[in-house]
Amino acid sequence: GENVEQHPSTLSVQEGDSAVIKCTYSDSASNYFPWYKQELGKRPQLIIDIRSNVGEKKDQRIAVTLNKTAKHFSLHITETQPEDSAVYFCAASMSNDMRFGAGTRLTVKP
Amino acid sequence: GAVVSQHPSWVICKSGTSVKIECRSLDFQATTMFWYRQFPKQSLMLMATSNEGSKATYEQGVEKDKFLINHASLTLSTLTVTSAHPEDSSFYICSAPEQLNQPQHFGDGTRLSIL
Numbered sequence: 001g002e003n004v005e006q007h008p009s010t011l012s013v014q015e016g017d018s019a020v021i022k023c024t025y026s027d028s029a030s031n032y033f034p035w036y037k038q039e040l041g042k043r044p045q046l047i048i049d050i051r052s053n054v055g056e057k058k059d060q061r062i063a064v065t066l067n068k069t070a071k072h073f074s075l076h077i078t079e080t081q082p083e084d085s086a087v088y089f090c091a092a093s094m095s096n097d098m099r100f101g102a103g104t105r106l107t108v109k110p
Numbered sequence: 111g112a113v114v115s116q117h118p119s120w121v122i123c124k125s126g127t128s129v130k131i132e133c134r135s136l137d138f139q140a141t142t143m144f145w146y147r148q149f150p151k152q153s154l155m156l157m158a159t160s161n162e163g164s165k166a167t168y169e170q171g172v173e174k175d176k177f178l179i180n181h182a183s184l185t186l187s188t189l190t191v192t193s194a195h196p197e198d199s200s201f202y203i204c205s206a207p208e209q210l211n212q213p214q215h216f217g218d219g220t221r222l223s224i225l
Contacts, residue, residue, distance in 0.1 A: 032211050043203065043216040044154070089153060096142055096207055098214060102153045 002027040004092050006101025014109050019080050021104045023090035024072040030092040033066060035075050038087045038103075047088075048075070080108045113137060114206055116217025124225055125196060131189045131220045133160075133204035139184035140206035144214070145177075148201040160187040194224045 003026040013019050025033075031052040036044035050057045050064045050073065057064050061080075066073040077084055085108045090101040113136040121129050133143055141162045146154040158179055159167040166179035176198075178190040187206075191198055203219040 034213055041201075041219075041221070043218050045216075046213050049213060093211065095211060096144075097159070098144070099156065100154045105151075 002099040004099050004101040010105045012107045019077045021075045023101050025092040030094045032093040033073050036089045082108050082110050084108050114215045114217045120221045122223045129191045133187045135185045138208045143187040143206040146203045196224045199224045
């Protein structure tokens with residue numbers, strides 16, 4: 001089955017700096033890659049997603065890139081703000097079978 | 111937008127009790143729902159896929175007799191933790207996509223604490 005690896009496990013940046021989180025997946029059949037933000041004790045919230053027919057997608061300060069050949073995808077957050085602090089999960093999915101990475105705890109220091 | 115409702119949000123009970131958690135899709139029909147378990151500071155681990163009108167598909171290592179799943183309608187899936195013990199204490203969360211290979215909508219989760 002699909003195996004998703006995510007790095008780093010923790011990331012601390014200064015407010016205004018950029019943050020990058022990287023994920024790799026094992027199953028070349030996976031075709032949908034969402035990113036979720038989860039605050040403590042709350043549900044994961046979808047922040048951006050990308051499909052396998054697209055190499056890059058951007059939504060304001062958040063962007064995701066996908067390299068199908070290398071089977072990795074990355075989340076980029078620019079101009080980070082303290083409210084960006086949370087745990088971020090990547091996921092890879094094929095036909096609704098979604099597997100999550102281990103998560104990255106992002107801390108944005110004011 | 112589409113919403114998934116999960117109840118209860120918090121359960122504290124004695125060891126040996128069975129606990130039922132409900133997951134409802136409020137404004138769409140969900141032929142498939144997913145149940146995850148999340149331990150503190152860890153990722154979401156898929157436990158099982160709930161299929162309307164048929165048996166659930168369990169992930170390796172998840173005991174189907176321990177975690178009973180029923181998906182009797184297109185808007186409701188239930189997870190029953192039978193004879194719960196302290197090691198079953200965790201955050202359980204369900205999700206459902208509106209359509210095949212679409213974003214998952216997550217419930218608010220259920221924090222289960224077994225004394």
